[in-house]
Amino acid sequence: MTTTHIAGPSLDAVLRERTRTRLRPRYEGANICTWIGFKHVNYLVEEAVLEHLRAGGLAPGGLYERYGLGVDLVDLDTRILHAFHVDDVVLAEVTAIDPVGGELVFSVVLHVDGDEPVRAATARVRVVLRQDSDNAPEVPPELRPVTTAAIRRAERVSTAAPGGNEFHWRWRIPYFYCHFTERLQMSGYLRLMEEAVDLFLEQRGISIRTLLDEQDWIPVVPRSRVTILDEVRMEQEVDLVFTVENVFKGLTYDARLDWYVQDQGERRHVAVGRITHGYALIENRRDWRLVEFDERMLGALSASPAGAGAARGRGRTAAGEPRE
Structure with missing residues (x-):
């Protein structure tokens, strides 16, 4: 370098x-x-x-x-x-x-x-x-x-409005997502954003592996943003709310991710993220091309299936109990 x-x-x-x-x-x-x-x-x-x-x-x-x-x-x-x-x-x-x-x-x-x-x-x-x-x-x-x-920047964004197309997940912050001995750092937020998307897609029946195996589709991200509003400390539990906000012309979807922590009885809004996803068809080991969403994709992004409140597979449930 x-x-x-x-x-x-x-x-x-x-x-x-x-x-x-x-x-x-x-x-x-x-x-x-x-x-x-x-x-x-x-x-x-x-x-x-x-x-x-x-x-x-x-x-x-x-x-x-x-x-x-x-x-x-x-x-x-x-x-x-x-x-x-x-x-x-x-x-x-x-x-x-x-x-x-x-x-x-x-x-x-x-x-x-x-x-x-x-x-x-x-x-x-x-x-x-x-x-x-x-x-x-x-x-x-x-x-x-x-x-x-x-770091106290909560006034810089509006509070997330409740919606019906949400996915909830809870996670205990490990030391290796932090820096300067105590604080969750930007790369940690990016890792949580990536995993929230992965869990959301799995829960909606369109996991990364499923679409790779069945359609040779992979998600691509033209834009992402993370805005830290308040401090999160090592080993705190953070509640994540992932919300699909809109689908644009059947080519991309925009989602919002809000992070919250419970601190001395107060629920604090500590960060907000936004991410845009499209999908690409793998043509060979180097090339791909963007594709339009099919009916399965559109249905999964627009519906909130039964059990949407609880993540599966990793971390903790929305109720905070460890998963098997």
Whole structure:
């Protein structure tokens, strides 16, 4: 991995300079043939932003070890324009936008390298520096405008309205979804989003394996977004509500994912996600093409079958009891 570097640590440089980084998708993300899933595309975006901070002298490790500041991605909105493959070299360009509400804001563009680089994804990212509550040293004046004592952003989105096409799931947050010793991190939310979709499709009778075996169909994601509203801590239980909101022209569907935790008798809305899915027919080990939804797909997305309130197979039920 190579990155253009800025001389010396400088928040001003992080805000004003543009960086370019060469990355590769992780092997873990090639789950079907050699295509890289949306979660790992978002990981590329995250890594590009972290490299941008490092290039300006604001390395995440150094910020935490010296000042007790954790780099937290609190909003990640990504559009995928072109497929990524496991052997691709990705050129990531990061440009800072003026901070908003005490948050750093970055625009990220990913190109797949080649004789003619292909613009493959774009993203808008918001970042805060969250200060440790225990024995935190004094923060340099330059960093105080983008430093917060706690992530409290619930006013940034509307409360989810109840609906009839929902899927509910409960999950205990393990330590390996967290960072800076206690908090659920952005990659953890992305993992939960991916698993919520997987469980929802299984419950509706159109699991990933079912459609692969019977129709050579795979889901593709042109857009995803996760917005963190409040903090979730290690080993808390989070309630997830996955809601299909609309189906567009029989080609894609939009869904919303809301995360809640019970904390001292209060149900807190801690994050909201949105994801758009289409389906593609596998033509060979490298190529696929988008397809229209068939009647089975449309019926599964629009109906709420009996037992929709309880997830099957992994984690915990909506009632919180361990599953077999």
